[in-house]
Amino acid sequence: MGHVVLIYNTIFETRSEIRDILLSGKTIGLVPTMGALHRGHISLLKKARQENDIVVLSIFINPIQFSKGEDLDKYPQTFEEDCKLALEAGTDIVFAPTSKEMYPDQLKTKVKVLGVTEYLCGEKRANHFTGVTTVIAKFLNIVPCDNIYFGQKDYQQFLVVKQIINDLNFPAEIVLCPIVRDYDGLALSSRNRYLNKEERQEALCLKEALDAAKDLITAHKIREVKEIEYTLIHIFECYSLVKLEYIFIGIADNLEPITKIPEGRKVLIALAVSIGETRLIDNLLLQI
Numbered sequence: 001m002g003h004v005v006l007i008y009n010t011i012f013e014t015r016s017e018i019r020d021i022l023l024s025g026k027t028i029g030l031v032p033t034m035g036a037l038h039r040g041h042i043s044l045l046k047k048a049r050q051e052n053d054i055v056v057l058s059i060f061i062n063p064i065q066f067s068k069g070e071d072l073d074k075y076p077q078t079f080e081e082d083c084k085l086a087l088e089a090g091t092d093i094v095f096a097p098t099s100k101e102m103y104p105d106q107l108k109t110k111v112k113v114l115g116v117t118e119y120l121c122g123e124k125r126a127n128h129f130t131g132v133t134t135v136i137a138k139f140l141n142i143v144p145c146d147n148i149y150f151g152q153k154d155y156q157q158f159l160v161v162k163q164i165i166n167d168l169n170f171p172a173e174i175v176l177c178p179i180v181r182d183y184d185g186l187a188l189s190s191r192n193r194y195l196n197k198e199e200r201q202e203a204l205c206l207k208e209a210l211d212a213a214k215d216l217i218t219a220h221k222i223r224e225v226k227e228i229e230y231t232l233i234h235i236f237e238c239y240s241l242v243k244l245e246y247i248f249i250g251i252a253d254n255l256e257p258i259t260k261i262p263e264g265r266k267v268l269i270a271l272a273v274s275i276g277e278t279r280l281i282d283n284l285l286l287q288i
């Protein structure tokens with residue numbers, strides 16, 4: 001495999017293909033996405049290609065992780081282009097089910113993670129993470145993989161999925177891959193397509209704020225979280241189209257909030273803003 005991509009829309013076909021692969025003793029890497037692939041997704045596929053015999057890409061715009069009023073109806077769909085990019089990145093199988101295939105009946109079982117889902121993005125997007133963990137649990141049952149790949153841009157999502165893998169004993173390793181940025185530092189996201197020219201320019205506030213936080217901590221040795229937050233708030237105030245949703249500075253492993261930057265522990269600085277109709281997130285992991 002490697003030069004053709006097998007595309008399956010049903011769970012039945014995917015399962016029978018995966019069963020044969022498992023029987024042959026091959027390892028499987030799964031990259032779950034909602035499509036509209038960009039270089040961030042491609043980096044996950046390439047990492048999966050290096051580490052597994054078979055690479056499976058799932059493309060599914062998961063309705064249950066969107067709240068009312070969010071962008072479910074306008075989420076970009078670029079399936080043919082996605083398959084082309086997936087092939088170039090060495091993908092073997094694309095699993096692209098319909099909503100009806102994934103949710104044929106009203107769903108009465110959901111996978112809900114406590115704790116790490118309650119802050120940051122979980123505060124504003126009430127059912128979002130339960131939607132994510134439910135669909136990932138389904139994917140892990142349909143494609144029992146050795147490795148599953150997530151990007152650091154959605155760092156909280158990575159933690160939440162890591163939790164279900166540990167708690168529910170899914171036999172997969174979760175792999176976190178670095179954020180991929182555009183030429184000017186904007187973290188790649190399928191939602192960047194929504195931005196007009198002015199909004200795209202203002203979106204650079206996220207990288208500017210993260211760079212400033214890094215500089216305060218590493219070069220200026222600032223340890224007070226409040227002081228760092230004040231500086232970041234001032235940066236966001238200079239951008240007229242930007243509405244700040246949150247600045248989070250805490251322990252990366254468990255999202256425990258902190259008042260001082262500790263030594264010897266990985267710290268997460270995570271940001272969320274809205275620019276016009278578009279919600280964007282970005283983050284930085286740092287250890288001093």
Ligand code: PAF
Binds near residue numbers: 033065132135
């Ligand atoms: O990050 C995403 O694209 C989605 O949340 C995921 C992991 C594919 C689940 O629907």
